[in-house]
Amino acid sequence: MHTSTKVIKMSVNQIEIPENVEVTIEGNKITVKGENGEIQRTLQSSAIDIQKKDNKLTLQSTTDRKKHRAELGTFTSHIQNMIKGSQENFEYVLKVVYSHFPIKMEVKQNKLYIKNFLGEKNPRVVELIGEKTEVEISDDEVIVRGPNKEAVAQTAAKIQEGTKIKGKDPRVFQDGMYVISRG
Known part of the structure; x- marks a missing residue:
């Protein structure tokens, strides 16, 4: 008898947080503070998990569906733009x-x-x-x-x-x- 187990791959993106930038996560709301100001944004998805550890943000998709991988890339870009905007215009x-x-x-x-x-x-x-x-x-x-x-x-x-x-x-x-x- 042969049993197969399905392995679920999860997509993961990591973002380095520069020294002079502060990132806080409260539920779906992300706040980025830097020398150029503060930017807030709500990123809401049931399939994307955002965690902050030390000076890195980890964005992880709970499924490997194409829609959720695209959403993961979009969230990553939004956060990178927020970090860049908090440093320069x-x-x-x-x-x-x-x-x-x-x-x-x-x-x-x-x-x-x-x-x-x-x-x-x-x-x-x-x-x-x-x-x-x-x-x-x-x-x-x-x-x-x-x-x-x-x-x-x-x-x-x-x-x-x-x-x-x-x-x-x-x-x-x-x-x-x-x-x-x-x-």
Whole structure:
């Protein structure tokens, strides 16, 4: 009589925590503190277990299903981005392009006002995402900075989307703000 035993493989990822970074785990909530600030995020999964031991985080999948391995990789990337953001800012640079009407911009109370876009009388308003996301304006560039990678990326995307032209030929009207570098 032959009996087979099924061996369950589990995926494991480890993340080194730098000396000047403090990571705390409370249930599903992960907090990363560093010299650049504090970032909090809730990572919830029934199949991923996150443990902190000494200066390492261990993320372990309780099953070997493709869905859970993908989730494990996503959680690992999120935590690595949080650690990097707690040490230095992420930065997106947008190029301001206009040929018809000069674009004027102004930041007030967590909002970016885009004035005179295509000669419009009312400004286009883009709300900044994230508490610590900053926007720096120069003549032909807009720089979006902050410790939270997703907040910076979403803010840059909203600015680019906020200057989208509808109802005109895009080959003639190429005015707008376009992401030219990410970092």
